[in-house]
Amino acid sequence: MTDDHDTPAAEGPIKTPKQLAATVVAAFLVPITLLLLVAGYFGAQPRTGAGSDAFDEHAVALRLQPVGRVALRDAPAGNAEPRTGEQVYQAVCGACHTNGTLGAPKHGDKAAWAPRIAQGFDALLHSALKGKNAMPPQGGGATSDYEIARAVVYMANDGGAKFAEPPAPAASAAN
Numbered sequence: 001m002t003d004d005h006d007t008p009a010a011e012g013p014i015k016t017p018k019q020l021a022a023t024v025v026a027a028f029l030v031p032i033t034l035l036l037l038v039a040g041y042f043g044a045q046p047r048t049g050a051g052s053d054a055f056d057e058h059a060v061a062l063r064l065q066p067v068g069r070v071a072l073r074d075a076p077a078g079n080a081e082p083r084t085g086e087q088v089y090q091a092v093c094g095a096c097h098t099n100g101t102l103g104a105p106k107h108g109d110k111a112a113w114a115p116r117i118a119q120g121f122d123a124l125l126h127s128a129l130k131g132k133n134a135m136p137p138q139g140g141g142a143t144s145d146y147e148i149a150r151a152v153v154y155m156a157n158d159g160g161a162k163f164a165e166p167p168a169p170a171a172s173a174a175n
Helices: 017-043 057-064 085-097 110-118 121-130 145-158 169-174
Strands: none
Touching: 085 145, 110 121, 110 145, 121 145
């Protein structure tokens, strides 16, 4: 026969009824707390399916907004005089042509302008209207083709050319 008193008692981390009660409560509360934290995390993510706010008026308007916008500006009044070549040069062209920025021929530099003048007025005007090398179309300014032509004549003539002033648009349409 075995004697129950000779068998050693089982050893473990729980030694008292108070520790047993704390372990049972912790075994219940820790998984529940973890489940609530995970549910809270995934519940806070934006929903895109049914039952979400993806179809409310503001969200739809944001998705349908245009990619770009067109800004129209008023044309000058019919009786406004077009700017002279010197005025256009000072407003638009002078930023680069005064000091030769990015290889632009300096205003009044006959040696730099000679090969360009040799190409003729039409070639110079085309370069000014369409852009060339670092120069953007129309020098980056908002000017009419007629005003650009006047600026080309102004700069080229100061560089040694003898180009005539271009005719005004109304005068060329009548011819």
